[in-house]
Amino acid sequence: MTTTTYAEPTRRHQRHPAPRPSLAWNIADAWVLIGRSLRHTVRNGDALFMGVFLPMMLLLLFVYVFGGALEAGIAQSDYVDYVVPGVILLTAGFSAATTAVSVTTDMTTGVMDRFRSLPITNWIVVLGHVVASLARNLFSTALVVGVALLIGFRPSASFLDWVAAVGVISLFILMMTWVSVMFGLIAKSADAASGFTFFILFLPYMSSAFVPVETMPAALRGFSEHQPITPIIETVRGLLMGTPIGDSAWQAVVWTVGILVIVIPVSARLFRRRTTS
Amino acid sequence: MTNSHDYAIRASGLKKAFKGATVLDGVDLAVPEGTMLALLGPNGAGKTTTVRILSTLLPFDGGEATVGGYDVAREPGGVRHVLGLTGQYASVDEILTGRENLVMIGRLYHLGRARARDRADQLLHQFNLADAADRAVKTYSGGMRRRLDLAASLIAAPPIIFLDEPTTGLDPRSRQQMWDVIRDLLRGGTTILLTTQYLEEADQLADRVAVIDDGRIIADGTAAELKERVGTERVELTFASADDARAALHVVDRTDTAHLHDDATRLSLPVDAPDDVRHVLNALAAASVPVNGIGLSKPSLDDVFFTLTGTHAPHPPTPAEDGTPTGARPGTDTHPQTLSNSGAQAR
Incomplete structure (x- = not known):
């Protein structure tokens, strides 16, 4: 091997059929790009703060600052048991939304051209962000649950209930992440994409996450009962605390899967459009 | 199959229009293996569009092109295997370090982890980036980014390199460093297509110069041949x-x-x-x-x-x-x- 020139001996006249990305290559590439996105998460102070510490502080805020007052208004005896599922979903939604910023940054800087000039399946770059978001969110959710247990959260869930809850939460994270990807592909700048994060921040407040919807004014209540987050929260709450789930379970699955089925193809189309101009 | 064995890069009659506005109006290029062609022209002449088409980033409306023997339209995967691209805007990951960028791109070229690391080390030294190797790229100067970007295109030692305005916006010293690197690449047998709006750059580096204006090649020859015309x-x-x-x-x-x-x-x-x-x-x-x-x-x-x-x-x-x-x-x-x-x- 030469060390004095930049190029290794060139492979002249080597003409063979264009190599196609094999499944093994795609998996190896996905691994590399997931690693890239995870590094971004760890390096990006804002996202880490948003994803981990902010939900934790919200948990403490709701339990200790608002908790005393709110406890009086709900049927359940311990507000901490009521609010933890809500904070879990807030956490998940939150740091899924930062995916929008990652995607927009990739699309608006030269780095996407770099990836596209490589012999890889371009989509895997987005997939890396999605998987990293899932990992990041499950991690911060676990942290929130850990802190909640320390401050008196006492779930009644069996092992299977926990598995089901993690499944529903993962589905929710995926849904939020893909919606973020779509917004990231629409947004023309990282600033615009981060505005989306702000929007997502408010959805859980208008659900049964922190207070029962029965306590809201009629108009708001109509929205709250029929937005996707309420059935998801009621399902998670039912699984963890043994409250009645009722129709919430299938509504939660229909909402999440339904949104994924719409958002993923739309994102694919947006991605194609933005990478061929 | 096209008779592209003597030419590493070949394009004939490339046409491209954006929203009805013609950007390329029949561009012909032929770059023999191991040589360098400078595509010279002012902003908006069609240089970057040509490079993006030849590197499979942009579909085109008419004409034919082969890079390294692969048809640009039908075998983009093959083109990407033989081609290293350095764009006009440094296309590296700002959040990762210089070393992480190179290793990541090496692995995406399927060099394997160990070889990607070796190549990254080697290139960081050769490009004078060893000291900054473990710093995030967002702390790099413009010249360092361009060098890292070029190193990224070279990680898999591609036989063909496209350099899209590699020195635009660089200070004279950084430009000189970039030129040294490009000359070394040529000595190593790499085929290079360079775009530039700087006459001096084309004159200094290239074997042949193609002058592009309004999406057409208006002159093609050695720098000396072109000068003879005046x-x-x-x-x-x-x-x-x-x-x-x-x-x-x-x-x-x-x-x-x-x-x-x-x-x-x-x-x-x-x-x-x-x-x-x-x-x-x-x-x-x-x-x-x-x-x-x-x-x-x-x-x-x-x-x-x-x-x-x-x-x-x-x-x-x-x-x-x-x-x-x-x-x-x-x-x-x-x-x-x-x-x-x-x-x-x-x-």
């Missing part, structure tokens, strides 16, 4: 005022090849023999146009460009030109590259 020598005349210079242009009356520089007080025209200079000076004296300074120079590619298109090509600003006007110092310098001002410097 005579063997040029005389540069400096005048006290723009009025004098315009009067002089009228007197010499060679509108096809004589042209005023951007500062409007200097006139450049071709001469074939020393007698020509005397004729010109006599004509000016007869018309009572005072000449402040005179000098002879070899024709620059700027002169070529002017002859071909009727407009000046932009060229890189030098530190003196960036600051305050240096003022007229007639006769102290006859090199048009350093004398002509950067008033037309396009962004």
Whole structure:
């Protein structure tokens, strides 16, 4: 091997059929790009703060600052048991939304051209962000649950209930992440994409996450009962605390899967459009 | 299969339009293996579009192209295997370190982890980035980013490299470093397609120069061949005022090849023999146009460009030109590259 020139001996006249990305290559590439996105998460102070510490502080805020007052208004005896599922979903939604910023940054800087000039399946770059978001969110959710247990959260869930809850939460994270990807592909700048994060921040407040919807004014209540987050929260709450789930379970699955089925193809189309101009 | 064995890069009749506006109007290129072609033209001439099409980033409307023997339209995967691309905007990951960028890209070229690491180390040293290797790229200077970007395109040692305006916006020292790297690549046998709006760059580096304007190749040849089109020598005349210079242009009356520089007080025209200079000076004296300074120079590619298109090509600003006007110092310098001002410097 030469060390004095930049190029290794060139492979002249080597003409063979264009190599196609094999499944093994795609998996190896996905691994590399997931690693890239995870590094971004760890390096990006804002996202880490948003994803981990902010939900934790919200948990403490709701339990200790608002908790005393709110406890009086709900049927359940311990507000901490009521609010933890809500904070879990807030956490998940939150740091899924930062995916929008990652995607927009990739699309608006030269780095996407770099990836596209490589012999890889371009989509895997987005997939890396999605998987990293899932990992990041499950991690911060676990942290929130850990802190909640320390401050008196006492779930009644069996092992299977926990598995089901993690499944529903993962589905929710995926849904939020893909919606973020779509917004990231629409947004023309990282600033615009981060505005989306702000929007997502408010959805859980208008659900049964922190207070029962029965306590809201009629108009708001109509929205709250029929937005996707309420059935998801009621399902998670039912699984963890043994409250009645009722129709919430299938509504939660229909909402999440339904949104994924719409958002993923739309994102694919947006991605194609933005990478061929 | 195309007969592309002697040419590493070949394009014929490339056409591209954006929303009805023609950007490429039949571009033909042929770059023999192991040589370098400079695609020279002003902003908006179609240089970047050509590079993006040839590197499979952009679909095109007509024509054919092969890179490394692979058909650009039908075998993009093959093209990506033999090609390293360095774009106009450093396409590296800002959040990762320099080393992480190179290792990641090496692995995406499927070099394997160990080999990707070795290559990254090697390139970081060769590109003078070893000290900054473990710093996030967002802390890098413009020149460092460009070098890292170029290193990223070289990680898999591709036999063909595209360099899209690799020195635009770099300070003179960084530009010199980049040129050294490019020369080393050529010595190593790499085929290079370089785009530039700097005449000097094409002149310094390339085996052949293709001049592109308005989506068409308007001239193609060695730098020397192109220069022959505008005579063997040029005389540069400096005048006290723009009025004098315009009067002089009228007197010499060679509108096809004589042209005023951007500062409007200097006139450049071709001469074939020393007698020509005397004729010109006599004509000016007869018309009572005072000449402040005179000098002879070899024709620059700027002169070529002017002859071909009727407009000046932009060229890189030098530190003196960036600051305050240096003022007229007639006769102290006859090199048009350093004398002509950067008033037309396009962004």
